[in-house]
Amino acid sequence: MKQTLLYQIPTEAQIRKQLKKIIFGHNVFCPNCRSRNIFKTENRYRCKKCKLPFTLISGTWLKGMKLPLRVFWSLLWCWTQKVPVLQTQKLCGLSEECVRRWFGTFRAQLPAICPNLNGIIQMDEAYFKSLSLVMAKEVGSRKIAHVFVQGNSVTRPDVADFIFQHVKPDSQLNTDGAAIYKGIEGWWPVKHERDIHKKFQFGKTSEIEGMFGCLRTFIRRMYHHVTPEYLPEIVAEFTARFTHPEMFDSPDSYLQKTMRVVPFD
Ligand SMILES: [Zn+2]
Structure with missing residues:
Protein backbone atom coordinates (compact mmCIF):
# COMPACT_ATOMS: atom_id res chain seq x y z
CA MET A 1 0.00 0.00 0.00
CA LYS A 2 2.74 2.47 0.96
CA GLN A 3 4.57 1.91 -2.29
CA THR A 4 1.42 2.27 -4.31
CA LEU A 5 0.69 5.55 -2.57
CA LEU A 6 4.22 6.80 -3.16
CA TYR A 7 3.85 6.41 -6.91
CA GLN A 8 0.42 8.02 -6.90
CA ILE A 9 1.39 11.30 -5.31
CA PRO A 10 2.67 13.95 -7.75
CA THR A 11 5.17 16.65 -6.82
CA GLU A 12 3.97 19.92 -5.33
CA ALA A 13 4.52 21.73 -8.66
CA GLN A 14 2.51 19.08 -10.52
CA ILE A 15 -0.35 19.33 -8.02
CA ARG A 16 -0.37 23.11 -8.32
CA LYS A 17 -0.51 22.84 -12.11
CA GLN A 18 -3.29 20.28 -11.91
CA LEU A 19 -5.36 22.37 -9.49
CA LYS A 20 -4.93 25.44 -11.68
CA LYS A 21 -6.23 23.53 -14.70
CA ILE A 22 -9.19 22.06 -12.81
CA ILE A 23 -10.18 25.30 -11.09
CA PHE A 24 -9.52 27.90 -13.80
CA GLY A 25 -9.07 26.11 -17.11
CA HIS A 26 -6.59 27.98 -19.33
CA ASN A 27 -6.54 31.40 -17.70
CA VAL A 28 -6.57 32.35 -14.04
CA PHE A 29 -9.25 34.90 -13.21
CA CYS A 30 -10.14 36.93 -10.13
CA PRO A 31 -12.58 35.03 -7.88
CA ASN A 32 -14.16 38.35 -6.91
CA CYS A 33 -14.75 40.25 -10.18
CA ARG A 34 -13.81 37.51 -12.69
CA SER A 35 -11.30 39.83 -14.39
CA ARG A 36 -8.46 38.04 -16.18
CA ASN A 37 -6.26 41.09 -15.71
CA ILE A 38 -4.04 39.85 -12.88
CA PHE A 39 -0.49 40.01 -11.43
CA LYS A 40 1.26 36.79 -10.48
CA THR A 41 4.01 36.62 -7.85
CA GLU A 42 5.36 33.26 -6.66
CA ASN A 43 2.22 31.31 -5.79
CA ARG A 44 -0.01 34.31 -5.18
CA TYR A 45 -2.11 36.47 -7.47
CA ARG A 46 -3.57 39.95 -7.29
CA CYS A 47 -6.39 41.34 -9.38
CA LYS A 48 -5.42 44.55 -11.22
CA LYS A 49 -9.02 45.66 -11.41
CA CYS A 50 -10.39 45.16 -7.87
CA LYS A 51 -6.97 44.76 -6.14
CA LEU A 52 -7.97 41.52 -4.43
CA PRO A 53 -5.06 39.24 -3.45
CA PHE A 54 -5.81 35.53 -3.93
CA THR A 55 -4.30 32.07 -4.34
CA LEU A 56 -5.32 29.16 -6.57
CA ILE A 57 -7.73 27.84 -3.94
CA SER A 58 -9.11 31.10 -2.48
CA GLY A 59 -12.36 30.85 -4.40
CA THR A 60 -13.01 27.15 -3.68
CA TRP A 61 -14.01 24.93 -0.76
CA LEU A 62 -10.29 24.45 -0.09
CA LYS A 63 -9.81 28.11 0.85
CA GLY A 64 -7.72 28.58 3.99
CA MET A 65 -6.28 25.07 3.78
CA LYS A 66 -3.16 24.73 5.95
CA LEU A 67 -2.04 21.28 4.77
CA PRO A 68 0.92 21.00 2.40
CA LEU A 69 -0.39 20.13 -1.06
CA ARG A 70 1.23 16.66 -1.14
CA VAL A 71 -0.35 15.75 2.21
CA PHE A 72 -3.71 16.99 0.94
CA TRP A 73 -3.36 14.93 -2.24
CA SER A 74 -2.38 11.81 -0.24
CA LEU A 75 -5.36 12.26 2.04
CA LEU A 76 -7.72 12.62 -0.90
CA TRP A 77 -6.10 9.65 -2.64
CA CYS A 78 -6.71 7.54 0.51
CA TRP A 79 -10.35 8.65 0.69
CA THR A 80 -11.10 8.00 -2.99
CA GLN A 81 -9.46 4.55 -2.71
CA LYS A 82 -11.40 3.64 0.49
CA VAL A 83 -8.27 3.40 2.65
CA PRO A 84 -9.45 2.96 6.26
CA VAL A 85 -9.17 5.95 8.63
CA LEU A 86 -6.50 4.31 10.80
CA GLN A 87 -4.29 3.41 7.84
CA THR A 88 -4.75 6.90 6.36
CA GLN A 89 -3.54 8.41 9.66
CA LYS A 90 -0.32 6.40 9.37
CA LEU A 91 0.21 7.05 5.66
CA CYS A 92 -0.37 10.80 5.93
CA GLY A 93 1.01 11.41 9.43
CA LEU A 94 -2.20 13.03 10.65
CA SER A 95 -4.37 12.55 13.75
CA GLU A 96 -7.60 10.55 13.67
CA GLU A 97 -9.61 13.71 14.27
CA CYS A 98 -7.91 15.45 11.35
CA VAL A 99 -8.47 12.51 8.97
CA ARG A 100 -12.14 12.18 9.95
CA ARG A 101 -12.67 15.92 9.55
CA TRP A 102 -11.12 15.95 6.07
CA PHE A 103 -13.02 12.85 4.97
CA GLY A 104 -16.15 14.71 6.13
CA THR A 105 -15.14 17.73 4.03
CA PHE A 106 -14.66 15.53 0.94
CA ARG A 107 -18.05 13.92 1.56
CA ALA A 108 -19.75 17.32 1.89
CA GLN A 109 -18.75 18.25 -1.69
CA LEU A 110 -20.45 15.23 -3.26
CA PRO A 111 -23.36 16.15 -5.52
CA ALA A 112 -26.78 15.19 -4.15
CA ILE A 113 -28.39 12.23 -5.90
CA CYS A 114 -32.16 11.96 -6.17
CA PRO A 115 -32.84 9.14 -8.60
CA ASN A 116 -36.11 8.08 -10.15
CA LEU A 117 -36.29 4.31 -10.24
CA ASN A 118 -38.24 2.31 -12.77
CA GLY A 119 -38.50 -1.13 -14.31
CA HIS A 244 -20.81 7.26 -9.75
CA PRO A 245 -17.73 5.01 -9.34
CA GLU A 246 -15.85 7.07 -11.95
CA MET A 247 -15.76 10.03 -9.53
CA PHE A 248 -13.61 7.98 -7.19
CA ASP A 249 -11.02 6.79 -9.72
CA SER A 250 -8.44 9.31 -8.51
CA PRO A 251 -8.13 12.64 -6.67
CA ASP A 252 -8.16 14.25 -10.10
CA SER A 253 -11.54 12.80 -11.15
CA TYR A 254 -13.08 13.73 -7.78
CA LEU A 255 -11.76 17.31 -7.98
CA GLN A 256 -12.97 17.67 -11.59
CA LYS A 257 -16.51 17.16 -10.30
CA THR A 258 -16.34 19.21 -7.11
CA MET A 259 -14.09 22.22 -7.69
CA ARG A 260 -15.82 25.42 -8.72
CA VAL A 261 -14.77 29.02 -8.24
CA VAL A 262 -17.48 30.68 -6.20
CA PRO A 263 -17.55 34.47 -5.70
CA PHE A 264 -16.26 35.75 -2.34
CA ASP A 265 -18.71 36.60 0.47
ZN1 LIG B 1 -10.99 41.34 -9.17
Missing part, protein backbone atom coordinates in the same frame (compact mmCIF):
# COMPACT_ATOMS: atom_id res chain seq x y z
CA ILE A 120 -37.95 -3.77 -11.64
CA ILE A 121 -37.13 -2.30 -8.23
CA GLN A 122 -36.08 -4.10 -5.06
CA MET A 123 -36.74 -2.43 -1.72
CA ASP A 124 -35.80 -3.28 1.86
CA GLU A 125 -34.97 -1.76 5.27
CA ALA A 126 -31.97 -1.94 7.59
CA TYR A 127 -31.94 -1.01 11.25
CA PHE A 128 -29.19 0.82 13.13
CA LYS A 129 -29.32 1.79 16.81
CA SER A 130 -31.55 4.84 16.64
CA LEU A 131 -32.10 5.12 12.91
CA SER A 132 -33.76 3.05 10.22
CA LEU A 133 -32.73 3.04 6.60
CA VAL A 134 -35.05 2.39 3.67
CA MET A 135 -33.28 1.66 0.40
CA ALA A 136 -34.39 0.72 -3.10
CA LYS A 137 -32.42 -0.42 -6.11
CA GLU A 138 -33.33 -0.57 -9.76
CA VAL A 139 -32.44 -4.10 -10.86
CA GLY A 140 -29.53 -4.38 -13.28
CA SER A 141 -28.50 -0.72 -12.92
CA ARG A 142 -26.44 1.46 -10.57
CA LYS A 143 -29.46 3.52 -9.49
CA ILE A 144 -30.27 3.41 -5.78
CA ALA A 145 -32.40 5.67 -3.58
CA HIS A 146 -32.56 5.80 0.20
CA VAL A 147 -34.07 7.64 3.12
CA PHE A 148 -33.41 7.65 6.87
CA VAL A 149 -36.26 7.38 9.36
CA GLN A 150 -35.76 8.37 13.02
CA GLY A 151 -36.20 5.54 15.50
CA ASN A 152 -35.93 1.79 15.09
CA SER A 153 -39.02 1.06 13.08
CA VAL A 154 -40.39 2.03 9.69
CA THR A 155 -44.08 2.74 9.22
CA ARG A 156 -46.32 2.37 6.22
CA PRO A 157 -46.52 6.19 5.66
CA ASP A 158 -42.67 6.35 5.69
CA VAL A 159 -42.56 3.70 2.98
CA ALA A 160 -45.37 5.37 1.01
CA ASP A 161 -43.61 8.78 1.04
CA PHE A 162 -40.43 7.17 -0.18
CA ILE A 163 -42.19 5.35 -3.01
CA PHE A 164 -44.06 8.50 -4.13
CA GLN A 165 -40.73 10.31 -4.41
CA HIS A 166 -38.51 7.69 -6.00
CA VAL A 167 -40.54 5.00 -7.75
CA LYS A 168 -42.04 5.69 -11.17
CA PRO A 169 -45.65 4.56 -11.65
CA ASP A 170 -46.10 1.21 -13.39
CA SER A 171 -42.82 -0.21 -12.07
CA GLN A 172 -42.54 -3.63 -10.51
CA LEU A 173 -41.71 -3.44 -6.80
CA ASN A 174 -40.14 -6.44 -5.07
CA THR A 175 -40.07 -6.53 -1.27
CA ASP A 176 -39.91 -9.10 1.50
CA GLY A 177 -43.08 -10.17 3.27
CA ALA A 178 -43.01 -7.32 5.86
CA ALA A 179 -46.44 -5.97 6.82
CA ILE A 180 -45.53 -2.36 5.96
CA TYR A 181 -45.59 -3.25 2.26
CA LYS A 182 -48.91 -5.00 2.36
CA GLY A 183 -51.45 -3.53 -0.07
CA ILE A 184 -48.86 -1.17 -1.55
CA GLU A 185 -50.39 -1.50 -5.02
CA GLY A 186 -53.50 0.12 -3.54
CA TRP A 187 -51.71 3.48 -2.95
CA TRP A 188 -49.31 3.66 -5.88
CA PRO A 189 -49.61 2.04 -9.31
CA VAL A 190 -46.97 -0.70 -9.01
CA LYS A 191 -46.92 -4.41 -9.55
CA HIS A 192 -45.98 -5.77 -6.12
CA GLU A 193 -44.09 -9.06 -5.71
CA ARG A 194 -42.93 -10.52 -2.43
CA ASP A 195 -40.32 -12.98 -1.17
CA ILE A 196 -41.48 -14.85 1.89
CA HIS A 197 -38.21 -15.38 3.79
CA LYS A 198 -39.76 -17.94 6.12
CA LYS A 199 -40.30 -20.04 3.03
CA PHE A 200 -36.66 -19.52 1.98
CA GLN A 201 -37.54 -17.23 -0.91
CA PHE A 202 -34.79 -14.66 -1.54
CA GLY A 203 -34.47 -14.29 -5.31
CA LYS A 204 -36.71 -11.23 -5.67
CA THR A 205 -34.78 -9.13 -3.14
CA SER A 206 -31.24 -10.50 -3.44
CA GLU A 207 -29.71 -7.36 -5.02
CA ILE A 208 -30.95 -4.98 -2.33
CA GLU A 209 -29.93 -7.39 0.43
CA GLY A 210 -26.50 -7.55 -1.20
CA MET A 211 -26.35 -3.72 -1.07
CA PHE A 212 -27.01 -3.71 2.67
CA GLY A 213 -24.23 -6.27 3.11
CA CYS A 214 -21.82 -4.08 1.12
CA LEU A 215 -22.87 -1.01 3.11
CA ARG A 216 -22.14 -2.65 6.46
CA THR A 217 -18.78 -3.94 5.23
CA PHE A 218 -17.88 -0.50 3.83
CA ILE A 219 -18.67 1.24 7.13
CA ARG A 220 -16.84 -1.33 9.25
CA ARG A 221 -13.73 -1.45 7.07
CA MET A 222 -13.29 2.21 6.25
CA TYR A 223 -14.66 4.00 9.31
CA HIS A 224 -14.53 1.23 11.90
CA HIS A 225 -17.23 2.93 13.98
CA VAL A 226 -19.74 5.61 13.07
CA THR A 227 -21.92 7.56 15.47
CA PRO A 228 -25.60 7.98 14.46
CA GLU A 229 -24.91 11.67 13.82
CA TYR A 230 -22.60 10.81 10.90
CA LEU A 231 -24.46 7.77 9.59
CA PRO A 232 -26.63 9.65 7.05
CA GLU A 233 -23.65 11.34 5.37
CA ILE A 234 -21.67 8.11 5.29
CA VAL A 235 -24.56 6.29 3.64
CA ALA A 236 -24.77 9.18 1.13
CA GLU A 237 -21.05 8.64 0.45
CA PHE A 238 -21.68 4.93 -0.06
CA THR A 239 -24.48 5.56 -2.55
CA ALA A 240 -22.38 8.16 -4.41
CA ARG A 241 -19.54 5.62 -4.69
CA PHE A 242 -21.96 3.02 -6.01
CA THR A 243 -23.82 5.31 -8.42
